[in-house]
Amino acid sequence: MQKKITRRTFLKKCLWISALTTIHIITSKTRGLFGEALPDYEGTAGDIPDLVGITGGKPVAMFEKGIEAFGGMSYFIKKGETVVVKPNIGWDKTPEEGANTDPDLVGAIVRHCVGCGAKKVWVFDHTCNNWKACYENSGIKQAVEDNGGMMVPAHAEQYYGRVTVPHSDVIRQALVHETLLEADRFINVPVLKHHGSARVTISMKNLMGVVYDRGYFHTTGLHECIADFAALRKPDVVIVDAYRVMLKNGPRGVSPNDIAYKRMQVISTDMVAADAAGAKIFGVEPETIPHIARAHQKGVGRMDLDNLRIQRIKMAG
C-alpha cells in the first residue's frame, strides 16, 4: 500500500527539516554559509612578539638569534610531530645568485626541528626548472639531508591531493602536496625577491610551490588567487630570508648584478605581516602589492605593522 503525502504532512516535514538545519548551523562551527566571514585574527599571546626583524648577520646566525624571541623552535614544534619545511627551490641556480632560499638557513631550520623531536621533516618545492637540478644545485638537498630532513619529490601530479580552498570566489580547488596535507606543522621559508608579475615574492607567493596546477593562478588572476590560497593552510611560522635580495629581473634573475645584500631576516607567525615587512625591506609599501592588501582585507593576517608587537634585533658584524 502506498502512503499518500497530504499537504499537511508535507508542511510538517518541511518544518522539521528547516528546524534541524537551523540547529545544525547554530551548533556546528559552519561559518560563512551565508557570507565570507573568516575567523577573527588571533595574535600571539603574552610576551611572544608577532614579528621579529633581525639584521646584520649571516642567515643562520640571524635565525638562531631570532627564534629565541619565541623561546626556541620548541614553541612551534612538539615531539613526534611531522613537519613540512617549504623553502623556495624554484630555480636551477647556485645559492649566491639569490634565486632560492639560502641552503644553510634551510639546513639550520631542519636541524632545529629534528632537535625538537620532530618525527619527520619533509622539504619540497614544485620547481620551475628541472627538479633534480634545482634540488642539487641550490645546495638545499645536501643541507637538508645532512641535518636529518627528507627531500620529497614534487614534480608529478601523483604527489598531490585535491583540496577545496575556503572563502574564495576565484580559486575553489587546488592540487596541494600530500605531505603538506598530512603534516602537523608547516614552516614557510621564502626568499625575498623581485617578481615580474606578483611585484614581490615572499611567503604567500612561495605557497604556489605547494600547488601542482598553478597555471590556474595565472589564468584566473594571480594576486587574487595568491591571497585566497593563503587562507587554506597558514604556516605555523614564516622565516623570510632577506639576506641576498634580488631587486630586479626576478624571480629568476639574470646575473649576480640583480642582487643587493640586505642582510636581514623576518620571523613571524603571520604571513601577511611577514610579507608586509618583506615588502618594506624590498622598498615598496605593502598596500601597493595587490595580494598583500587583499589578504589583509580578507583577514588572513595583518599588514598594519604599526599595530603589531615587533621585536627588532640588531646583530654586530
Next chain:
Amino acid sequence: MSKAQWCRRGVATLVFAGLTGIFFGLFSVSGGLIRLLPLSQIVPALRILSLGGIIFLFILLVLTALCGRLYCSFLCPLGIYQDVILWLGGRFKKLHLRYQAPLYRVKIPLAALFLLSLLLHRTPLVILLDPYAQYGRFITNLFKPFVGILNNGAGVILEWFGFYRLPFIHLHYVNPAVFTVVFAFFIAVSLPAAVKGRWYCNTLCPLGTILGALSRHSLFRIRFNETTCVTCGNCERECKARCIDSRTRRVDSGECVSCFNCLAVCPNGSLSFSAAPWARSSVSGREKRGASEKRRTFLKAFFLSFVLPGTARMSREAYRDRMAPVTPPGSLGEAHFSSKCIACNLCVSVCPNNVLVPSLFDYGWQGILQPKMNYGISFCSYECNACSQVCPTGAIRPISIDLKKTVQLGVSFIEQRYCIPYVHRRDCGACAEHCPTKAVYMVRKGEVFVPETNPKVCIGCGVCEYVCPARPKAITVTAHAVHRTAMLPDGGEAITQDKSVTYELPF
C-alpha cells in the same frame, strides 16, 4: 668453449652493456665512454667523419677483409641483442637451425640503395635500417618506458608507506605513432631472432650485406677439414647466421658473422678458423652465373636509385609550407641536423627535461623519427648541453654551456589576442617569470603588467611557450631554419652595493 668465443662474448658484453648503460643514463653525460661510441659504430662514424672515425672505419675494413664480419658479432648492439634473444629462446625450446641460401634479391638492392643514400642524399633507409640506430630507438621508445612504468608503479606503492625513494619518471616524450613504428621494427627483428637467429642481419641489414661482400673472400674464415668431417651437422644446427651447409661442407663466408660457435660444437675439430687459399679457383660455373646475376641486380638498383633525389626534392617542397621543427642547440639548423641525424634517439634518452622527442614526419618523410624540440610538453634547460655532448653522428655538435646560452634556436612571439593581461586586464606574467634571459619582460600598461619581447637576447628555449597558461598559447617559439646568435643578457644596470649601509630595518 673456444678462446675466440670467450673473446667475442667478453667484447660483446662490454659493448652491449656500455651502450645500453649510456642510453639508460647510468653513465654521466660527460663520461669518456660516450666519446668512444662513434668509434665503435659504422654509420655514426661515417656521418661524423672525424679523424678517429676514419681510422676506426679503415681498421674495421681491413679486419673484415682479413677475418670476416667481426663488427656484427663484437660491436653491433642490434646483433648482440639478437644473440641474447636467441639464447633466451633456446632456453625454452631446443632450436635446430638449418642452412638457408642468402636472399640476394632482397639484400643487394637494399645495400645499393643504402650506400647511395649515404653518399648522395638522405632517405629514410639509413635511419630505418642502421642497426645501431634501431637498437637506440628500441631502448628509448620501448625499454625505457617499460622500466619507467615499473618504476612509477613501485613508486606509488612506496609512497603509500611514506617513502619517496623511486621518484616518478615522466614518460610523455613517448609518442604513440613513433611507438608503433619502432614496435613494428622491434617485432620484425625480435621474432625471427628467437627462432631463426640472425635473420635480420642476413636479410635486411645493409651493413651485413656490405661487410659480407668484403668478408666473402676474407683471408681467415671458417673452413671444413674434408678428410675428418663426419657430417654430423652439429655446426649447422648451431650456426645462428645459418650459413653452414653441412652436407656439402660449405660455409657462406659472406653470411658468417664470426661468432665462432661452430668451432666449439664440432666433435673432432674438423672446423677451423684459418687462412684460406684464394677462393676464386674453386668457384664453379653455376656460382659464376649467380655472381653475374648479383652484379646485375646491384647495378640495376644503383641506377634506379638515381630517381630518388627527384622524389626527395618533391617532398621537400611539399613540406616547406609547414611549420619547421625547432632543432636542438648545437645542431646549427634544420638542414645540417636532418642531413646528419640517424635518429638513434640517444639525445632523446639523455635529455633531462624530455623536451627532445622523436618526431614522425616533421622533417619530411626522409627524416622519419628524427628528434625535435617539443615545447608543448617541456622546455630546454638553460644550464644544460647534454644532447650536444652525446650525439655520435655530429648532427648536434658538441657545444659548451656558455656557447649554448647564446645559440638562438628561434624567437618567441606574443599573440596579444590570447594573452591574459592584454585580454582580461589581469596580472599573469608566467612567461617573463620563467625566461632565463629576460627576453620576455613585463611592462606596466595601466593597472597591469603585460609581456613584451626582446628578440636580441631570446634563445628560443621555449620555456615561455611551455608555461603559458593561455589556450591557445599566447606566446610561441618560431624556429629559425639556421640557428643564429643571441646577445648575452645584460639584465640592465647592476645594483650598486652601498658599502656604508647600516642595515637598519625599515619598519
